Amino acid sequence: MAFYGKGHTPIIGVHPGVSLSFIVGMVKFNTPLESIRQEIHRLQDAIANDRYFKDIASIQKKKAQPGGYFFHATDDTHEARKVFYEYISSLDIGFEVAVGRKIPALFARKHNNREAEFYADLLSHLLKNKLQAGDDLILNIARRGGATRNSVLQMGLDKAVMRFLKRKPEKPIKTRIVFNVQSPRNEPLLAVADYLCWAVQRVFERGETGYYNFVVGKISRVMDLYDPSRYRNNRNYYTENNPLTPENKISPPSY
Numbered sequence: 001m002a003f004y005g006k007g008h009t010p011i012i013g014v015h016p017g018v019s020l021s022f023i024v025g026m027v028k029f030n031t032p033l034e035s036i037r038q039e040i041h042r043l044q045d046a047i048a049n050d051r052y053f054k055d056i057a058s059i060q061k062k063k064a065q066p067g068g069y070f071f072h073a074t075d076d077t078h079e080a081r082k083v084f085y086e087y088i089s090s091l092d093i094g095f096e097v098a099v100g101r102k103i104p105a106l107f108a109r110k111h112n113n114r115e116a117e118f119y120a121d122l123l124s125h126l127l128k129n130k131l132q133a134g135d136d137l138i139l140n141i142a143r144r145g146g147a148t149r150n151s152v153l154q155m156g157l158d159k160a161v162m163r164f165l166k167r168k169p170e171k172p173i174k175t176r177i178v179f180n181v182q183s184p185r186n187e188p189l190l191a192v193a194d195y196l197c198w199a200v201q202r203v204f205e206r207g208e209t210g211y212y213n214f215v216v217g218k219i220s221r222v223m224d225l226y227d228p229s230r231y232r233n234n235r236n237y238y239t240e241n242n243p244l245t246p247e248n249k250i251s252p253p254s255y
Contacts, residue, residue, distance in 0.1 A: 001115040001147065003107055012102050013252025020250040021204050024122040025097040025197040026139070033189065036091065040188035043087060044069050047080050070184055071191040073198035084195055085214055094220045095196045098122040099204060101226040101250055116155070119147040123156030125223055127177065128163045134174045141181045142190045153179045200244070207249030216240050224248070 001022045005011045011018045029036060048069035053059045056077055063069040071084050100122045111117035130137055141148050157177055164173070184190045199211035200222055212219075222238040230236035238244050 001102075001118055003102055003104055003113075003115075010104060010253075012104070019201070019205060020102055020252060021201065022100045022102060022118065022122065023097055023197045023201050023204075024100075024119065024126060025095060025193050025200070026126045027189070027193045027196065028094045029189070029192075030092040030094070036192075037188050039087070040071070040191060043083060044071060044188070047071075047083065053077070053080070065185075067185040070188065071195065072184065073195045081195070081211070084191070085199075085211065088192055088195060088215055088218065091192070091218070093192065093218055095193070095218050096126055096221045096223070097197060097200050097219070098125045098223045098225055099200065101204075101224070102253075103226055104253060106226055116147055116149075116152045119144075120152050120156035120159060122225065123153070124159035124163060125225060127157060127160035130175055130177070131161065131164050132171060132174045136176045136178055138178045138180055140187050140189060141179055142187075142193070143181050143183050148181050150179065153181075203244045203246070203248050204250050207246035209244065209246060212244055216243055 002018060003010070003012060005015070012020060045068075047053055047059065048063045058075045059069055059077070059080065062072075062075070071080070073081060073084075076084070100118060107113060107118060111121060141153065146152070161173060164171070182190060184194065196215060196219065199215055200219070202208040202210075203212050204224075217240055220239065222244060224230065224236040224238070227236045238248075
């Protein structure tokens with residue numbers, strides 16, 4: 001989520017490896033979770049013990065650490081990604097994602113130059129249409145430093161409630177949302193969200209649509225939140241029928 005380096009120096013579009021956007025995604029699994037966890041563990045063990053990958057440093061490094069190898073799209077090889085993307089394509093899931101373009105002026109005005117507020121704002125857009133589902137909604141959240149402290153997650157929920165009541169003030173809040181912050185090493189379901197977020201991020205960062213097109217049928221909605229040029233008629237919301245294209249690639253900011 002970084003916008004600035006030391007001395008409040010802008011680094012977006014200046015330093016290699018600094019992203020032009022930050023993405024938060026939410027996966028809904030429509031089949032029993034424990035069976036999916038077990039299947040992912042089996043796939044991870046197969047990758048870790050496959051002779052083809054025995055000399056791949058990124059895989060062997062994670063294999064040697066507590067908890068062993070786990071899928072992580074940024075670190076994985078193309079071959080490992082193919083295995084997991086094919087598995088994801090077999091799942092009965094729905095995925096929503098909020099994309100926040102890293103625009104320094106907006107970051108200052110809307111989020112007070114605070115990464116926590118930036119994260120909470122994106123999260124609120126994923127929660128705002130879940131508040132009438134009823135029952136408990138338990139969200140396994142990937143731990144991300146201070147951004148996933150309880151106070152930040154509650155800030156996101158409060159923003160979601162505010163947005164919901166602004167649109168439907170007569171409707172009651174029926175859903176109790178519970179946050180369960182987890183390490184990706186301990187919760188294999190988080191790998192599914194990671195891979196889907198990565199596929200979307202490749203479009204916005206590089207204009208590459210190959211991974212996204214492979215799993216687009218699992219992605220119910222992409223919200224490009226800070227693209228005012230497309231706000232009219234919700235053209236900043238993308239679905240399988242209105243997919244992302246290479247034209248969604250973000251241009252670096254000019255300072």
